[in-house]
Amino acid sequence: MADKDKVIGKALYMEFRSGNQTYQMIITPDAVTTEGKSVPSTLYRRQISSAKPRRAWKTYALPKLEQEVTTGTFAVLNKDVALIQSGNRVNFTENTFSRMESHGYKLYKQPIVVEVSQADVADIRSSKTPYKVLGRITRARKALGFSEKLFE
Numbered sequence: 001m002a003d004k005d006k007v008i009g010k011a012l013y014m015e016f017r018s019g020n021q022t023y024q025m026i027i028t029p030d031a032v033t034t035e036g037k038s039v040p041s042t043l044y045r046r047q048i049s050s051a052k053p054r055r056a057w058k059t060y061a062l063p064k065l066e067q068e069v070t071t072g073t074f075a076v077l078n079k080d081v082a083l084i085q086s087g088n089r090v091n092f093t094e095n096t097f098s099r100m101e102s103h104g105y106k107l108y109k110q111p112i113v114v115e116v117s118q119a120d121v122a123d124i125r126s127s128k129t130p131y132k133v134l135g136r137i138t139r140a141r142k143a144l145g146f147s148e149k150l151f152e
Helices: 079-102 118-125 131-143
Strands: 007-018 021-027 042-049 058-061 112-117
Touching: 007 131, 021 079, 021 131, 042 079, 112 118, 112 131, 118 131
Parallel strands: none
Antiparallel strands: 007 021, 007 112, 021 042, 042 058
């Protein structure tokens, strides 16, 4: 397997629906590029509907870990630092979930977990939409019996 195809983590996909609107969200893992550059966990999201079915994905890097990278691998955090930093990351997404709930969005089916490769990390670091990750999500949606339509 070529390095670019090496699986380095998992991404979480969630789809929320409210009426004829769908809110899609992907959270990618922390990663390190083949050049040893740190790539923080990233949140991709978009809201689509029959009126706007082809909206672009918006990208938000989650707060970086305080102790980033040591020789191409992640440093080990002590428990207290890890709890504080994970709390910061959860708080970062909390507003989005609260806003969706207030607008009546409900999780559609179940969350999906897909692999992220070293090649995907280069796109994520460049704030590009990771289209190969989206392809894996599309295949998983089909296999799990999700509706082919993304909105009502």
